[in-house]
Amino acid sequence: MARTSTIGLTNIWKDRGISRNTKIHIMNALVFPIATYGSETWALGAADRKKIKAFEMWCWRRLLRISWKEHKSNEFVNNQIGCRVNLCQKVDKIKLQYFGHIARREGDNMEKIIAQGHVEGKRKRGRQKIRWADGIREITGLDVCTASRYAQDRDGLNVIISRSTKGQS
Template identity: 70%
Template sequence: MICDGNVDQQVKAGGEDIEVVNTFNFLESLIVEEGGSSQEIKRWLAMARTSAIAITDIWKDRGISRTTKMNIMDALVFPIATYGSETWAIGRADRSRIQALEQWCWRKMLRISWKEHKTNIFVRSQIGDHTSLC
C-alpha cells in the first residue's frame, strides 16, 4: 500500500514487483489507504454483534441471573467490540455506532424489543451503574 505517494510508482523487492493494494489486514487490524478507522470500527462491531447473537440461548435462559449475564456480556461480547480501540481515531459517527451497538446488546440481553418503545434511558436504568464503551 502506498499512502500519500505516487500510486503509479512500482515497488520492488528482490527484483520482483510488489502488488499495490488499497487495504490489507495486519495483525488483525484493517489498514486502509485513506488512513481512517471507520472501516475497522464497523468490522469489529459487526463481529461483536455476531457473538452476541450466537449466545442468544444464554440471554433467554431465565435461570441465569442478570448480573451473570452482564458479566458474560463484559467478558465475551464487549472485548470483541473494543479490540484494537487504543489505536482508533473515533469520530462522531463512529462514537454513535459504538453506542448503538452497546444499547442493542443490552436490549438483546434484557430481551427488550424495539416494538416495546422503551427508551435508552430506561434500558440504562435496568443495567444500573455500568461503564459505557465510549
C-alpha cells in the same frame, strides 16, 4: 464479529435460570472485548461514537429481551442494567492508558515519535481527517505535549483518565 457473538449467546440471554448480573458479566467478558479490540489506536469521530453507543444499546436490549417495538428509552435500559460506564468511556480509558504507556517509554522509539511528533508542511485542503492525537486532545482537553508530561507520572495520568471519562455519556 461482536454482533455475531452476541447472537451466538442467544440461548444464554433467553435462559431464565441465569441471573441478570451473570448475563451482564458474560456480556462484559465475551462480547465487549471483541467489539473494542484494538480500540487504543482508533481515531473516533462523532459518527463512530454514535455507532458504538447504538451497538451497546442493541446488546443490552438483546440481553434484557426488550423489543424495539416496546419504545423503551436508552435511559430505561441503562437503569435496568445498572450501567455506570458506557462502551465509549471504556474505549477512551483504554486509549488514554495506551497513550500513557507510549509517553513513559524510554528513548526514541517509533510510537513515541509518531504520537508526539510534528510533521512539517501543510495539511490538504478541505475538512481534515481525524488524527489519533486529535482524539487525545478531545478526551483530555490538553494538548499532546502537556498530556505526555502528565503521563510521565502514573498517578497524574490516572487523575486525567478519571476526570476525562467521568463526564461523558
